[in-house]
Amino acid sequence: MKARAGFRREAPEDRRRQLAEAALRCIVRHGNAGVSARQIAMEAGVTQGLITHHFGEINELVAHAFDLMANGMLGTVMNAVDHAPADPKARLEAFVENSFSPALFDRDVLGVWVVFWGLILHSPRMSASQKGEYTAYVITVEKLIADYAAAEGVTIENPRLAAIGFTALMDGLWLAWCLNPEAFQPEEGIQIGKNWIKGLKLGAFA
Amino acid sequence: MKARAGFRREAPEDRRRQLAEAALRCIVRHGNAGVSARQIAMEAGVTQGLITHHFGEINELVAHAFDLMANGMLGTVMNAVDHAPADPKARLEAFVENSFSPALFDRDVLGVWVVFWGLILHSPRMSASQKGEYTAYVITVEKLIADYAAAEGVTIENPRLAAIGFTALMDGLWLAWCLNPEAFQPEEGIQIGKNWIKGLKLGAFA
DNA sequence: AGAAAAATTATATGGTCGTATAATATCTCT
DNA sequence: AGAGATATTATACGACCATATAATTTTTCT
Numbered sequence: 204m205k206a207r208a209g210f211r212r213e214a215p216e217d218r219r220r221q222l223a224e225a226a227l228r229c230i231v232r233h234g235n236a237g238v239s240a241r242q243i244a245m246e247a248g249v250t251q252g253l254i255t256h257h258f259g260e261i262n263e264l265v266a267h268a269f270d271l272m273a274n275g276m277l278g279t280v281m282n283a284v285d286h287a288p289a290d291p292k293a294r295l296e297a298f299v300e301n302s303f304s305p306a307l308f309d310r311d312v313l314g315v316w317v318v319f320w321g322l323i324l325h326s327p328r329m330s331a332s333q334k335g336e337y338t339a340y341v342i343t344v345e346k347l348i349a350d351y352a353a354a355e356g357v358t359i360e361n362p363r364l365a366a367i368g369f370t371a372l373m374d375g376l377w378l379a380w381c382l383n384p385e386a387f388q389p390e391e392g393i394q395i396g397k398n399w400i401k402g403l404k405l406g407a408f409a
Numbered sequence: 410m411k412a413r414a415g416f417r418r419e420a421p422e423d424r425r426r427q428l429a430e431a432a433l434r435c436i437v438r439h440g441n442a443g444v445s446a447r448q449i450a451m452e453a454g455v456t457q458g459l460i461t462h463h464f465g466e467i468n469e470l471v472a473h474a475f476d477l478m479a480n481g482m483l484g485t486v487m488n489a490v491d492h493a494p495a496d497p498k499a500r501l502e503a504f505v506e507n508s509f510s511p512a513l514f515d516r517d518v519l520g521v522w523v524v525f526w527g528l529i530l531h532s533p534r535m536s537a538s539q540k541g542e543y544t545a546y547v548i549t550v551e552k553l554i555a556d557y558a559a560a561e562g563v564t565i566e567n568p569r570l571a572a573i574g575f576t577a578l579m580d581g582l583w584l585a586w587c588l589n590p591e592a593f594q595p596e597e598g599i600q601i602g603k604n605w606i607k608g609l610k611l612g613a614f615a
Numbered sequence: 616a617g618a619a620a621a622a623t624t625a626t627a628t629g630g631t632c633g634t635a636t637a638a639t640a641t642c643t644c645t
Numbered sequence: 646a647g648a649g650a651t652a653t654t655a656t657a658c659g660a661c662c663a664t665a666t667a668a669t670t671t672t673t674c675t
Contacts, residue, residue, distance in 0.1 A: 212641045212652050234531045235441040240633060250654050255634060257652090314530045321523045323588050324516060325440045334589050341592075367593055368601040371581030372574065378584070379577050382529050383540050386547075387573055395574040402608020418622050418671050446663060456624050461664060463622090 219257050222247050223268040230268075230318050231311045238265060238318065266328050269319050273336040276307060281343065291350040298347055299396040302373050303389050313381035341366050348403070358409045365408045372399055425463050428453050429474040436474075436524050437517045444471060444524065472534050475525050479542040482513060487549065497556040504553055505602040508579050509595050519587035547572050554609070564615045571614045578605055 213221070225247035229237035237243075240261045244251040258264040280301050287297035302308070322329040345366035352359045359365050376392045419427075431453035435443035443449075446467045450457040464470040486507050493503035508514070528535040551572035558565045565571050582598045 210640070210653055215652085218652080234527050239631080241631075251634085252636095252655080253653060261633070310530060314527070317523060317527045317530065320584070320588060321440050321520070321527060324520045324523065330589070334591070337585070337589055337592060364593070364597055364601055364604075367585065367597070368578065368582070368604065371585050371601070372578045373581070374584060375577030375579070375581030376574070378526070378580060379543065379573065382526060383536075383543055385540070386543060387570070391570055391573070395570055395577070398570075398574065398613045399605075399608070402605070402611060402613030405608060405611035405613060407604045407608030407611060407613065416623055416670075421622085424622085445661080447661075457663085458625080458665090459623060467663070 215257060218249075218253065219267060220271070222249070222254060222257065222264055223271045226264055226268040227272060227315055230315045234314055235318050235321065262322075262326060262328060265319075265322065266326075266332055269322075269329060269332055270336070272315060272319075273332070276312075277336075277340055277343065279306060284347070291347070291354040295347050295351045295400060296397065298344070299373075299400070300393055302377070303392050303396070308377060308380065308389055308392070310381045310384070313377060341370055344370050351400070352403070355404055357404055357406065359403070360408060365403065368408075369399060372396065421463060424455075424459065425473060426477070428455070428460060428463065428470055429477045432470055432474040433478060433521055436521050440520055441524050441527065468528075468532060468534060471525075471528060472532075472538055475528075475535060475538055476542070478521060478525075479538070482518075483542075483546055483549065485512060490553070497553070497560040501553050501557045501606060502603065504550070505579075505606070506599055508583070509598050509602070514583060514586065514595055514598070516587045516590070519583060547576055550576050557606070558609070561610055563610055563612065565609070566614060568614075571609065574614075575605060578602065 222243065226238070226243045229239070229242050229246050231237070233242070238261070240251045240254050243261075243264070244254055247253075254261060254264055258267065280298060283301040283304075284294050284297045287293045306312075319329065319333075323333045324330075341363070345362050348359070348365050348369065349362050351357075352362070373396065376395060379386055380389070380392060428449065432444070432449045435445070435448050435452050437443070439448070444467070446457045446460050449467075449470070450460055453459075460467060460470055464473065486504060489507040489510075490500050490503045493499045512518075525535065525539075529539045530536075547569070551568050554565070554571050554575065555568050557563075558568070579602065582601060585592055586595065586598060
């Protein structure tokens with residue numbers, strides 16, 4: 204056989220990242236149908252065999268892409284939060300506002316997550332990744348909320364539950380808006396998030 | 410060719426329902442991979458050709474299954490609400506508690522919805538169904554909330570936003586718990602829902 | 616009872632899927 | 646410069662996919 208086409212040899216970790224990014228683009232374009240070794244390889248400008256070589260089976264590539272995306276999104280939001288004024292209220296509101304920024308509040312981004320959710324429900328490997336990433340997310344939110352509550356002098360009986368609720372609210376709004384952008388305006392989403400914070404301050408979780 | 414196997418001829422609407430129900434079972438079992446004419450036909454004890462005959466293309470069958478499921482779920486919850494005491498507070502709390510009942514707060518049920526969400530994002534036909542069903546859902550919730558607010562003497566500046574937020578919270582909790590049942594207990598989910606109502610009463614949306 | 620209509624089966628076709636295998640190009644190290 | 650290591654290509658295989666077409670059974674209507 205002639206492997207006649209010239210190619211560039213790359214470090215395994217680079218290739219793995221390239222393939223993961225190509226997978227995300229394919230999923231954006233075609234949803235579940237985009238999860239295909241052939242399509243992903245073509246998108247990465249590479250042959251299918253490379254996926255087998257670097258990941259063994261394609262599910263492992265998808266799980267890698269999932270980790271990449273999850274870390275990237277939390278990193279993006281928290282980076283914005285850390286650039287807000289050090290005031291706890293400002294930080295919490297920066298979290299809300301950035302969660303609704305076009306970079307995250309986006310149909311393409313949700314489309315990728317929906318595919319991941321479907322896989323999490325049927326794959327132990329994906330489920331394991333999700334558990335770690337969800338926990339990290341909730342802990343981050345819990346800290347933002349606890350700092351805010353302390354600064355405002357509000358008592359919160361169970362900060363963990365508050366964080367879970369707030370996270371769920373944001374995810375639910377994200378989901379609803381992406382599925383049907385006519386349902387409400389992003390600014391209305393921000394308003395709903397801030398109303399939740401107002402409820403917290405008024406003692407809903409006391 | 411010999412169509413040798415005996416078969417029972419059924420009314421088109423019956424067959425369509427049978428096929429839709431078989432589709433739901435297939436999706437429960439295998440997620441996106443369960444959306445397959447062959448598998449669904451086998452699950453329904455029927456030949457693939459019947460799907461073509463009754464639905465034209467398989468996407469139309471899936472959309473039909475979606476409508477069936479959405480109507481069934483809202484019907485189930487509202488049936489329970491209508492069996493609660495006529496008091497607005499009792500009705501709203503019945504809504505929360507029943508949303509977290511094992512019939513709905515269920516990994517299998519979420520698994521079906523996740524598949525639908527994925528399709529909604531990429532199919533105008535599915536998106537059209539979703540718009541109608543989401544609107545009906547929010548309007549129902551808005552009425553429950555408005556009645557509650559009136560009974561408690563709370564003002565709500567924008568009842569629509571409150572209903573969207575409450576719906577998003579419930580969906581987000583459903584999603585989070587199904588993806589990772591260790592994250593919190595269903596009773597904690599009910600508590601979070603009731604805390605949201607408490608916030609509403611305290612004036613979070615005033 | 617007999618014929619027309621429609622539901623259902625049976626089969627064929629062309630495409631895509633995941634992955635295994637072997638050949639080969641590129642790189643690194645000495 | 647040359648050899649070993651491995652990243653990468655090329656190709657093959659069997660399974661499943663959606664859907665079209667034609668044959669056949671069941672039902673209905675008279």
